[in-house]
Amino acid sequence: MEKKKTNSKFIIILVAMVVLGGTYGTYKYMHSLAHVETDDAQIEKNMNPIIPRVSGYVDKVYIKDNDFVKKGDTLFTIDKRDYQLKIEEANAAMVGAEGNFEVSKADIGSAQASISVSEANVQSAGGNIESAKIRLGRITSDYNRYENLYKSHSITKQQYEQALAAKLEAESQVRVLQQQQRASAFQKSVIVAKSKVSDKQTEVAAANIKRAQAILEAAKLNLSYTAVTAAIDGQVSKIDIQPGQLVQPGQSLFYIINNKEAWVIANFKETQLNKMVIGQKVTVKVDAYPDYDFQGSITSFSPATGSRFSLLPPDNATGNFVKTIQRLPVKISLSAANDPEKIKLLRPGMNVDVDVHLK
Secondary structure (H helix, E strand, O other): OHHHHHHHHHHHHHHHHHHHHHHHHHHHHHHHHHEEEEEEEEEEOOEEEEOOOOOEEEEEEOOOOOOEEOOOOEEEEEOOHHHHHHHHHHHHHHHHHHHHHHHHHHHHHHHHHHHHHHHHHHHHHHHHHHHHHHHHHHHHHHHHHHHHHHHOOOOOHHHHHHHHHHHHHHHHHHHHHHHHHHHHHHHHHHHHHHHHHHHHHHHHHHHHHHHHHHHHHHHHHHHHOOEEEOOOOEEEOOOOOOOOOEEOOOOOOEEEEOOOOOEEEEEEEHHHOOOOOOOOEEEEEEOOEEEEEEEEEEEEEOOOOHHHHOOOOOOHHHOOOOOOOOEEEEEEEEOOOOOHHHHHHOOOOOEEEEEEEOO
């Protein structure tokens, strides 16, 4: 009798296990028809690198590891004495450039005045030449008449010679006035050439002023860069700088993590992707907070598998090909319906389990 009881218990336990196993297997099968899951997924957030824009020695650090900061808060300052000297130097160059510009403008004004005087002299000489030519014409007529009278012995030789002398004097005066006119015209051309040179010098001086202004603005801008501020609200990472440390432009010093926005990068097997599309609902379970289910949706698929973005991507043409299932990164955005305080608790790199609702 005792043996029969043992067999009955064993059968009951076996049946129960089969029923439970079957039920669980049926549930998992039905679940797999409407869900795709992976635990190869992590939390991601925007990590803003703090990179100085000028070189120098760190003067003072205003933050500590893991501090929360607001946009515009000063994180640290760089010794600004060298940049203040650059501003003074640029100011001096600016004053010199402005002085040269004023001198060039004065030279142009003087040249323009000289051109006006020379032009007046040329016009005056032209008027005197015309008067001298009229006088020469009258005297020449008188000389011709006196010459005929002298040939007919109607006048004395002295009268003839006086008429000849008057004619020669008038011709000489015309030649002198013409030479004076040519000299005035030449002087005018020289002054015009000098004026053009002054114009060029003024243009150069104006360009030098603009260059000095640009150098001055650049010096002021570099001075403002000696105070490194936060570009976003967030939490700083470990601070690896100390007062007196030399920093260089483009050197990544630490990070500010934006705690207001988070998403998930899930690496699904390529065999899981055939039913996944953008917009499908996703449930995210974070290992650190198992009691809260985050809601999200598929936003995008990576253009290549994760191995293709590695430092040394595999090359299947080497002859050592072993087929392995590849994984494709999928971006999952967390919805606005999630508790904002819970979102702030998430940290980049945290492991999560992702459940995609196919239906």
